[in-house]
Amino acid sequence: MTLAAAPHRELGLTDSEYEGICERLGREPNALELAVFSLMWSEHCAYKHSKKLLRMLPTEGPHIVMGPGENAGVVDVGHGLAAAFKVESHNHPSAVEPFQGAATGVGGILRDIFAVGARPIAVLDSLRFGELDSARSRYLFDGAVKGIGHYGNSIGVPTVGGEVYFEPAYEQNCLVNAMCVGLARRDRLIRSAAAGVGNKLVLLGARTGRDGIGGASVLASAELSEDDASKRPTVQIGDPFEESKLVECCLELLDGELLASLQDLGAAGLSSSSSEMASKGGVGLDIDVSRVPLREPDMEPFEIMISESQERMLCVVEPERLDDVLTLCDRWEVRATTIGEVTDTRHLRVFDGDELVGDMPVHALVDDVPLYDLEPEEPEGQIYPDPPARLDDGGSAEDALLALLASPNIASKRFVFEQYDPIVGSRTIRRPQSADAAVLMLKADGGSGALAVSIDGNGRRVACDPYTGAAEAVLECARNLACVGAEPLGLTNCLNFGNPEKPHIAWQLTRAVEGLRDACLALGVPVVGGNVSLYNEGGDGPIYPSPIVGMVGKLPEPEAVPRVGFAEEGHAIALVGMFEPALEGSELEKLRGRLGEALPPLDLPAHADALVRVRAAVRGGELPTVHDVSEGGLACALAECCIEGGLGARLSLDEGDAALFGEGPGGVVVAGPRAAVESVDGAIVIGEVGGDSLEIEGALSVSVGELRAAYEGAIPAALGT
Amino acid sequence: MKFGVVRFPGSCDEVDALMACRRFAEADLLWHGDSDLSGIDAVVVPGGFSYGDYLRVGAIARFSPLMESVIEFARAGGPVLGICNGFQVLCEAGLLPGALLPNNSLRFVCRQVEVAVENPDTPFTRACDQGELLSIPVKHTTGRYYAPPGTLPDEQVVLRYAPGHNPNGSMDDVAGVCNEAGNVMGLMPHPEHAVDPLTGSADGGRLFESLAMVPVA
Numbered sequence: 001m002t003l004a005a006a007p008h009r010e011l012g013l014t015d016s017e018y019e020g021i022c023e024r025l026g027r028e029p030n031a032l033e034l035a036v037f038s039l040m041w042s043e044h045c046a047y048k049h050s051k052k053l054l055r056m057l058p059t060e061g062p063h064i065v066m067g068p069g070e071n072a073g074v075v076d077v078g079h080g081l082a083a084a085f086k087v088e089s090h091n092h093p094s095a096v097e098p099f100q101g102a103a104t105g106v107g108g109i110l111r112d113i114f115a116v117g118a119r120p121i122a123v124l125d126s127l128r129f130g131e132l133d134s135a136r137s138r139y140l141f142d143g144a145v146k147g148i149g150h151y152g153n154s155i156g157v158p159t160v161g162g163e164v165y166f167e168p169a170y171e172q173n174c175l176v177n178a179m180c181v182g183l184a185r186r187d188r189l190i191r192s193a194a195a196g197v198g199n200k201l202v203l204l205g206a207r208t209g210r211d212g213i214g215g216a217s218v219l220a221s222a223e224l225s226e227d228d229a230s231k232r233p234t235v236q237i238g239d240p241f242e243e244s245k246l247v248e249c250c251l252e253l254l255d256g257e258l259l260a261s262l263q264d265l266g267a268a269g270l271s272s273s274s275s276e277m278a279s280k281g282g283v284g285l286d287i288d289v290s291r292v293p294l295r296e297p298d299m300e301p302f303e304i305m306i307s308e309s310q311e312r313m314l315c316v317v318e319p320e321r322l323d324d325v326l327t328l329c330d331r332w333e334v335r336a337t338t339i340g341e342v343t344d345t346r347h348l349r350v351f352d353g354d355e356l357v358g359d360m361p362v363h364a365l366v367d368d369v370p371l372y373d374l375e376p377e378e379p380e381g382q383i384y385p386d387p388p389a390r391l392d393d394g395g396s397a398e399d400a401l402l403a404l405l406a407s408p409n410i411a412s413k414r415f416v417f418e419q420y421d422p423i424v425g426s427r428t429i430r431r432p433q434s435a436d437a438a439v440l441m442l443k444a445d446g447g448s449g450a451l452a453v454s455i456d457g458n459g460r461r462v463a464c465d466p467y468t469g470a471a472e473a474v475l476e477c478a479r480n481l482a483c484v485g486a487e488p489l490g491l492t493n494c495l496n497f498g499n500p501e502k503p504h505i506a507w508q509l510t511r512a513v514e515g516l517r518d519a520c521l522a523l524g525v526p527v528v529g530g531n532v533s534l535y536n537e538g539g540d541g542p543i544y545p546s547p548i549v550g551m552v553g554k555l556p557e558p559e560a561v562p563r564v565g566f567a568e569e570g571h572a573i574a575l576v577g578m579f580e581p582a583l584e585g586s587e588l589e590k591l592r593g594r595l596g597e598a599l600p601p602l603d604l605p606a607h608a609d610a611l612v613r614v615r616a617a618v619r620g621g622e623l624p625t626v627h628d629v630s631e632g633g634l635a636c637a638l639a640e641c642c643i644e645g646g647l648g649a650r651l652s653l654d655e656g657d658a659a660l661f662g663e664g665p666g667g668v669v670v671a672g673p674r675a676a677v678e679s680v681d682g683a684i685v686i687g688e689v690g691g692d693s694l695e696i697e698g699a700l701s702v703s704v705g706e707l708r709a710a711y712e713g714a715i716p717a718a719l720g721t
Numbered sequence: 722m723k724f725g726v727v728r729f730p731g732s733c734d735e736v737d738a739l740m741a742c743r744r745f746a747e748a749d750l751l752w753h754g755d756s757d758l759s760g761i762d763a764v765v766v767p768g769g770f771s772y773g774d775y776l777r778v779g780a781i782a783r784f785s786p787l788m789e790s791v792i793e794f795a796r797a798g799g800p801v802l803g804i805c806n807g808f809q810v811l812c813e814a815g816l817l818p819g820a821l822l823p824n825n826s827l828r829f830v831c832r833q834v835e836v837a838v839e840n841p842d843t844p845f846t847r848a849c850d851q852g853e854l855l856s857i858p859v860k861h862t863t864g865r866y867y868a869p870p871g872t873l874p875d876e877q878v879v880l881r882y883a884p885g886h887n888p889n890g891s892m893d894d895v896a897g898v899c900n901e902a903g904n905v906m907g908l909m910p911h912p913e914h915a916v917d918p919l920t921g922s923a924d925g926g927r928l929f930e931s932l933a934m935v936p937v938a
Contacts, residue, residue, distance in 0.1 A: 149829050153860070154770045156733030241731050241773025331754075333730060419829045421860045423911075426737045429919045441919065444740060558919060721826075 011038035017370060024364035032302040032350060032358040037365065039268035039306055040275060043534055046369040049500040050532045053374065053513045061526035063489040071115040071192055071264060072182070073528020075489040077554055079447045082186045084118035087179035087455065087494045087550045089533035093235045094176040098143030102176045103151040103238040107310050109180040110157060111264035114247050115313065117190040117254045118182025121425055122440055123152050124455045125162035125178050126548045130171030132408050132718035137166065140174045142719065149419040154240035155247070158428055159420035160438035161453060166408045167460055168387055172538020177494045179455050179550040183445055188254055192263040193280035194316045194342050199260055201285060201340040202325060205246045205312040209295030212236035212308025242311040249332035250313060256328065258321045265312040271305045273314045275348050279366035284345030290353045291339045301352045316342060376510045377503035382597045384463055384544065389593025397660055397700040402710045404587055404632040404661065405639055411714035415721065433644065434563050436483035436628050441558045450558040452486030454551055459544030464585040465599040466508045466545055470515030473549045475607055475665040476630060478523055482611045483626045483668060484561045485618035486553030490528040491520060493549050498542025500534050508545040516547060522604035523611070525551065560621035565645030566689045567624035572674040573649055574683040576617060578610035579629060581662025587631045588661040600664065607666050613681045614668050622676035629667035635660040635696065637669050642694050643708045651687030652697045660699060722933050724748035725761035727791070729782050733769030734913060738804065741913035744926065745933035753785040762937050763800040764791050766807030768911055778821065778863045779809030788814060800844045800935055801905045805861055808907030816905045817898055818877065819868030825890030831860035833921060835883035836896045836910055843879055843899050845906045848931040855924035857910035859888050864909040866891040873898065880908055
């Protein structure tokens with residue numbers, strides 16, 4: 001990218017935005033300033049189409065230590081400990097180069113977590129691709145999974161959970177959302193506000209190169225198009241070894257109380273990290289780009305300011321502590337360079353040696369950004385085509401069950417999670433597929449009990465009904481936590497949508513945020529932070545609207561956490577919670593080639609009450625088996641309990657497809673000794689564990705071996721591995 | 722008895738190994754840049770990606786100042802246990818026969834596997850019975866053991882994957898080997914991640930328990 005040939009429009013700014021910049025500067029920006037503004041005012045950095053909407057979300061709660069606005073949200077988890085967490089997207093980079101795109105997505109979210117002083121202890125991923133019969137989708141899926149594994153495994157942070165869906169609407173524009181959870185002593189948390197005029201600004205970590213230049217504006221804030229291969233140079237390259245040293249070094253710097261503030265370098269690199277630190281601290285910063293260690297010697301000052309080279313952190317250090325900081329960095333072989341200092345000018349001033357090459361008011365870069373009102377308009381009818389039919393309407397229940405278990409959305413994700421290390425750190429007491437949420441014990445950290453973590457969001461249901469679908473994502477996530485006995489402490493979300501300047505996308509976004517808000521209010525769970533990824537559109541149109549919800553909860557007794565699998569012959573099986581299954585928006589309807597245009601309305605307060613009952617039942621400690629009913633309905637949930645436990649079951653259910661395969665939030669399967677199961681508030685006993693087949697009276701009988709073959713075999717077969 | 726657990730830049734499982742050792746004896750971390758092993762009775766070279774595993778797995782770590790001391794310590798008969806990346810480092814250092822090659826799948830694999838104790842007469846397995854099955858997780862990309870024919874006597878095979886449990890295509894299902902003297906052992910499974918039933922299994926503790934029984938010189 002040469003700047004001379006790139007006026008403001010090529011950098012993604014509108015004419016009126018350009019005028020706004022001139023107004024705020026009192027002159028025309030020079031080339032460097034224009035580049036910095038174009039990034040700081042991009043959708044990705046400034047949330048200019050979503051900021052007003054996000055103000056709707058509840059952000060206060062009794063456990064909150066740090067809310068939205070910091071590098072990550074933080075909640076109190078007792079015993080002086082706090083959990084920091086956040087989810088972020090790396091969609092467009094992954095659509096252009098899946099391995100590095102996904103790898104650096106993980107790297108970026110890890111830095112957000114240790115930037116607040118927390119040690120990253122878990123990663124979860126939410127992935128969306130086109131159907132696996134497309135070669136492009138297989139390539140993106142395989143590459144993204146490898147990239148996530150490469151980064152997470154190498155850095156010693158366990159990948160403990162996640163979800164993957166395959167839908168035609170993600171064919172061009174896949175989604176890669178990564179969530180990280182960190183743990184810190186409350187008194188060691190640090191904020192990113194720069195403070196103390198005269199304090200030194202120190203850049204830590206990797207050298208700065210030309211990679212990722214313009215990533216935030218060129219890639220993340222526009223629709224994908226045919227020539228995206230040419231955008232590969234805007235994708236960053238990750239080096240987990242560098243980040244591993246950086247994590248340990250930063251945490252030791254914080255242990256020694258050597259830093260005044262800390263911030264990661266993400267989108268827009270040095271420009272955004274420095275101006276955001278200055279904005280929060282109400283100060284100015286002088287940066288000398290000639291002091292920044294470079295990978296290539298001839299980089300222009302503007303390139304240095306906007307490079308998105310990975311594995312870099314920016315910190316503010318009191319002058320008298322500088323030597324200690326440099327010594328510690330040297331021990332960890334982490335590059336540390338003083339590149340500037342805190343001033344009282346409230347301007348970001350960029351120097352190249354002695355020459356002033358850019359001078360911008362921090363307020364104009366960060367706070368006084370034009371915000372846009374959405375112009376939502378409900379479309380008439382469904383805007384997405386029906387998916388291709390893969391199953392006849394008239395088939396048997398057995399065929400439907402096996403087809404559902406083999407549908408990649410439901411089938412075992414063993415192919416994925418075996419490529420991740422879920423155990424490093426020695427906290428993980430429930431690995432993927434063994435329970436509905438990942439469970440991490442806190443004993444060795446001086447805490448009590450365990451954290452439970454889940455990430456959820458079914459875009460197809462949101463496409464059917466943005467309000468209800470988004471609310472369901474919150475319920476699903478909270479239900480996964482309830483199934484291991486955990487109470488949610490806070491929520492993070494990533495809003496993946498199409499182009500918000502289009503009225504129907506604006507409508508999806510608005511309705512979805514309303515759904516999130518109402519579900520959060522009903523459950524009493526605050527939003528601690530998140531991320532917005534817009535313009536997720538390819539040549540075939542927008543993605544399914546995909547609000548992804550991540551939650552962190554706490555449970556008192558790790559020893560009592562149930563599993564998905566049936567445990568013992570003779571155990572009674574019951575349905576608890578509030579379950580009103582319907583076929584609209586279900587996986588079965590998808591297989592039959594119908595998308596649907598609405599979902600049944602939700603009684604949110606009733607669902608909130610039901611979740612409290614489920615959690616109380618699980619915490620009773622007498623239910624070895626607990627599994628929520630989600631995609632594929634009750635029959636699939638029961639099949640999964642059989643497969644995981646290696647045991648059959650005999651059940652009597654209502655007749656009809658809706659009872660067997662209908663979906664809807666709120667249903668939970670439990671099993672255990674009869675007396676324990678019958679004592680659960682509201683439990684409806686539906687059968688008994690035993691034999692080596694899943695037998696549903698009058699409907700189906702399939703051996704556990706056959707169920708397992710369909711469930712475990714589908715994804716390896718689709719990939720030919 | 723005091724364990725020393727090596728910490729290279731890029732190590733991942735060193736704190737897990739430290740905590741596992743501390744269940745059975747004293748243990749401290751050893752910094753890769755130091756070379757002092759005084760007071761250490763057994764060395765654990767842990768898993769991870771030392772020096773980013775650049776060049777070739779374990780190839781750079783082998784040259785760290787601390788490893789020079791560990792090599793001396795091993796040659797003098799001191800017990801040294803290499804886990805995963807530690808196994809790779811010990812092979813690179815010439816302390817163990819053979820080499821670790823990329824998994825047949827060419828993918829990272831993490832899985833709980835069963836390994837059988839083939840040789841209970843080593844400092845690392847003396848708490849185990851011959852043929853005892855241990856449930857321990859593996860997690861690696863480069864774990865397929867290979868030694869040229871005739872270079873690995875049977876008694877140096879300490880652990881073998883149980884039938885059907887070989888996760889990587891290792892030659893003869895070899896999961897762990899020792900040197901001729903029996904004081905240096907490497908294995909791909911992670912015993913430090915199998916010391917607590919809550920996290921899946923306590924079987925890996927048998928190895929640390931065995932080492933803790935070694936008489937202190």
